[in-house]
Each structure stands twice: as C-alpha cells, then as structure tokens.
Amino acid sequence: MSGIDKMRKPDVFVVADNVLSPLGKTTAENFGKLKENVSAVKQQHLPAISSPPFYASLFGKDEIFIKTDAPVYTKFERLLIASIENALQGSGIDTKDNKTVLIISSTKGNISLLENEQYHPELKKRIALSSSAKLIAEYFGFTRRPVIISNACVSGVVAMISGMRLLRSGQYENAVIAGADVISAFILSGFQSFQALSPQVCRPFDKLRNGLNLGEGAGTILLSTDEKYRKNxxxxxxxxxxxxxxxxxxxxxxxxxxxxxxxxxxxxxxxxxxxxxxxxxxxxxxxxxxxxxxxxxxxxxxxxxxxxxxxxxxxxxxxxxxxxxxxxxxxxxxxxxxxxxxxxxxxxxxxxxxxxxxxxxxxxxxxxxxxxxxxxxxxxxxxx
Amino acid sequence: MLLENYITSSCTIEYGAVFKDGEQLFENKGAGLPDFLLSVYQHFQLNYPKFYKMDNLSKLGWLAAEILLKGNFKKDQYQPEEIGLILANSNSSLDNDIKYFDSVKDIASPSLFVYTLPNIVIGEICIRNDFKGEHAFFIQDTFDADFIGQQVNYLLNRNILKTCICGWADVLQQDYKTALFLVEKQKNENSVLFSAGNMDNIFKP
Incomplete structure (x- = not known):
C-alpha cells in the first residue's frame, strides 16, 4: 500500500443512531424527554444491590428489551441487541456485508454473573466480552470478527474513534458501534467504596457537587464512508x-x-x-x-x-x-x-x-x- | 513509498520463563503466579514500591514493559505524547474482579476495585515511564496480530505516535501470558519488520 493512500482521510458519515435508556427506547424519545427536562436519576430502594438507598438511573427489573425470550441473552446483551436493532432499522447498512464491522464498548459487560454463583471455569467463558460480542454478531449476521473496547469510562469515545479510523483506513466501509453497561452490586459497591456517589441527583461543575450517579443504558451509532450519506x-x-x-x-x-x-x-x-x-x-x-x-x-x-x-x-x-x-x-x-x-x-x-x-x-x-x-x-x- | 515499521524489541513471559528478543533471561518454574512475579521483579533488580500494590495483570504487564525497555530504548528522543500503548487480552480484569467481589462480602476494597478495569495496566506503564500518547485496550478471544498491527500502523504512519508498545497481557488465576512488542520507525541491529506474521512467531509458545 502506498504512503499517500494510507494518509487519505475519507469523510466518515453518521448514518443512524439509537439511545436506549430508562428515558426511552429511541434517540427521538430520549431527546424529547430531555427537552422536557426529565431526569432518569431517581432514588432506588434495591436491598438486593445495596442496603442503603442510592440515586441512579436504572431500568425496571422486568424489562426484557427484545422480543425473544431465549434465555441465552443476558440483560447486557439484550440492551446491545435492542439498541443495535433500532439503529439499523431503515439505515441501509448491511450487517452481513464483509465491509461492515461491529464494535462493542463496555467497562464491565456481564460481570454481574459473578454475583450469583461461585466462580468456575465455564463462568469465565460466559463473562468474557468476546462471548457477548460473538452472540451479538451471530444475531445480526456479521461476518467479520467483532472489535471490543474496554478502556474504562472513555470506552465509548474510543470505540467511535476506532470506528472512524477503521473506515478511514479503507478496511471497512461501515461500522456499527454499540456500547452498554448494567449497574449491579459489583459496580455499585465499588463506587460506594470510593465514596464517589452523590447522595442526591448529581450536580456537574456546581459549587455544591459531591459525587456522581451511576446509570444504565446503551447507545449505538452507525458510521459509513459511503457517499450516499454525504449530507449527514x-x-x-x-x-x-x-x-x-x-x-x-x-x-x-x-x-x-x-x-x-x-x-x-x-x-x-x-x-x-x-x-x-x-x-x-x-x-x-x-x-x-x-x-x-x-x-x-x-x-x-x-x-x-x-x-x-x-x-x-x-x-x-x-x-x-x-x-x-x-x-x-x-x-x-x-x-x-x-x-x-x-x-x-x-x-x-x-x-x-x-x-x-x-x-x-x-x-x-x-x-x-x-x-x-x-x-x-x-x-x-x-x-x- | 512503503511505510515500514520495526519490532526493535520484544518480551514474553509465560510458563515461568522470561524471554527478551527471543533469548531466555530468567526461569522459575513451579512457583505460583504471585511468587513468580515477585521473583522476576527481584531478579531484574527493579525498584518501584508501587509494584507491590498492583494486581497480577498490572504486575505482569508492567514487568514485561520494564524488561522490554531496558537497555537500548532511547526514551529521550521522544516526547511523552509520542509514545503509546495498544494492548489486548481475553479475560479483561476477571482475575482481580473475582478477588474484588470476594472482598465485597466483607467490606468492599477500593484498592482492589480500581484494578477491575483491564486498561489499568496501561495506566501503570504510563505512570512509570511518563508515556502520555494514544492508547487502547481491546478484548479478543485469541491474540489478533492483524488487528493490532493495523491499529499501530495507523498511529505511526500518520505521525500520531512515533513509537508504540503493543501486544498481549492476560491473567486468570494461575494462567498467564504476556507478549509485548516495541515498535519504532527506525530499524536497529536486532529488529525485525513489524508484521502480523513476525508478531505471531514471537507470540507462539
């Protein structure tokens, strides 16, 4: 490959997206709620996760997100599938095309599985992010090996940057980039041990700010170098x-x-x-x-x-x-x-x-x- | 014009042995992982009190980076932002996650919680060496040399980085393996071309 080709920076367009949160199942539903100044952060009384109540943005415990009741998918995977499915709808992106890459971003994925049973070697496979990525890739028929980013709280931004670069390099034409995390006792106890949680709805950049709230959700963004999206x-x-x-x-x-x-x-x-x-x-x-x-x-x-x-x-x-x-x-x-x-x-x-x-x-x-x-x-x- | 980059040094640690540039420098078979890691630290006469606080994944990756960079790496010819790290593994931070969650039953330990992220090993190497450039931690079921190679070449060939450490660092209970590659734009007397094939050759046990 010539040096000049490698330096090429083709435009990378945003084709479609989805936000799946306790505020809504689509980007439009979410933006609508935000315009009405509605917050998903609420006081939660969940003794199974934490004995003191805490403020967080959480889904209802009975939500299943996708129609299939196949027990194979965990909540983390269901969030990703639901978010990707909605973003793909009518987008024109073919997940089965070998020029389409799946990129998954998560900090802790299926870690909550550790909470219910003692660690054993089969559990390792189920917790591994590559197992989740494989299930999701199979669900949508992706043909190429998925890319998985786990880089703490910058994971989602790094996933988008990685997607942009993979498209610029010409190896792929489309990227489906999805991130999710689920709040369970594992994550909550950690932030509590750090005394990082606010005892109220958090107050970014404010004089009285005193910590963060945790939240559940998924987001998906579809990127493409296809010129048919050039107005995007x-x-x-x-x-x-x-x-x-x-x-x-x-x-x-x-x-x-x-x-x-x-x-x-x-x-x-x-x-x-x-x-x-x-x-x-x-x-x-x-x-x-x-x-x-x-x-x-x-x-x-x-x-x-x-x-x-x-x-x-x-x-x-x-x-x-x-x-x-x-x-x-x-x-x-x-x-x-x-x-x-x-x-x-x-x-x-x-x-x-x-x-x-x-x-x-x-x-x-x-x-x-x-x-x-x-x-x-x-x-x-x-x-x- | 072909843009070629070079593996100017490599370090692998597995099965109780440490290799640099293909040459075995240390062996301690039969020890459990924590004892083995400590014996590597002592053998190479490293002096870094923070080592003792690290989880096993960070210790393993940090030790490999120390040995990788020992000797001919000329850090002074690079700015901190010009040096980066691209690492991957299959078990994320699960080794320490299990230990952290055991602590929760008693009292959750913040010093264990901070290591429940795989990219902390990158942070530890950056702190030690004042590396401030691009970095990323990927999860792969097996080492994907093609992908890692492409990521590193993108960063080097667009001058986002001038040098990059890349490779694999994985720990789960008594199973462990690391293989780190120092990739630079200039060749030296020991270097091999930076390619997926050459990474795989060095990676192979």
Missing part, C-alpha cells in the same frame, strides 16, 4: 491521551486532556473557534470536573457553551461516550444545547461556560470529551 453529519476527528499521573485520580493540570482536545481539532482540520458547544464528561466528582475545566481553559475553549448530561442519565460508563455524543448530534440537528441539570453556581477554579438553561445554537461543530480510571482521556469532534 460527520465524525471529523478524535484523539486519546494518558495522564501518566495516577490510576484513580485525574491529572492536576488538565494538560493531557487538553492535548487530546487539541489533537482531535487538528485531526478534524478545525480550530478552537469553530467549536459551537462541548459535551463534557462532567461526572460531578470534585476532581473530574476541576480537571476538565482546566483542560478546556488550556484549550482556549473556556467561553464555549458546555453541558454535562450526567444529571439526566447518571454515568453510563461504557455507554456514556456514545449516548452523550448521540444526544449532542440531536442538539446540532435541532439547534438546541441542553442544560446541565443540577448546575446553578460555577464551582471550578477555571471558569467555563456551563449551560444552565436550554440554549438555541447555530453551531456547526461540537466536541465530546471523556476521562476515566487509568488516567485515560479522549476527545472526538462531530460536525455538519
């Missing part, structure tokens, strides 16, 4: 960086997230002045939001309207990057930046322009950021 919004650039500072605490300076932001703009051939709004990670932990504000200021984006959707969905972990990007795509299409539920007074040392009430926009481009354990940061840019 494009994924324009992305970048990943590492803090090299601490495995569970973010960078003190925000320089590394800022590097990822600047690289994603460079990849998109844009400058900071082009960005119309930012969909931040905004978990509402003291340290995350402070680091993110520093990174945004360092990138010259401090006056750009910014929101966090964590007050509506909680932190949906491996799905978060997908869900929040897909909702922001709706913002771009409808010219409306959603507010940051829970935000009233700026509580970060580098002031950023947090959107507190619905904001009409003529933005052509937006930036999505994410950060997570292991010091990982990721940024992706979408635009018309």
């Amino acid at each position: 919004i494009k994924v324009l650039g992305g970048s990943v960086s590492n803090d090299a500072n601490h495995i569970s605490g973010p960078s003190r300076t925000g320089q590394e997230l800022s590097y990822a932001i600047r690289q994603s703009l460079h990849d998109a051939d844009l400058s900071s002045g082009d960005i119309g709004f930012i969909s931040a990670h905004g978990t509402a932990t003291v340290y995350n939001d402070e680091m993110e504000a520093r990174a945004i200021a360092l990138s010259g984006l401090q006056s750009v309207p910014l929101n966090s959707l964590k007050g509506y969905y909680g932190h949906t972990l491996g799905a978060a990057g997908l869900i929040e990007s897909i909702i922001s795509l709706q913002s771009l299409k409808h010219g409306l930046v959603l507010p940051t539920l829970g935000f009233t007074e700026c509580g970060v040392t580098k002031p950023v322009n947090v959107v507190a009430s619905p904001l009409p926009t003529k933005a052509n481009y937006f930036l999505k950021t994410a950060s997570g354990f292991g010091g990982c940061n990721a940024a992706v840019v979408f635009g018309k």
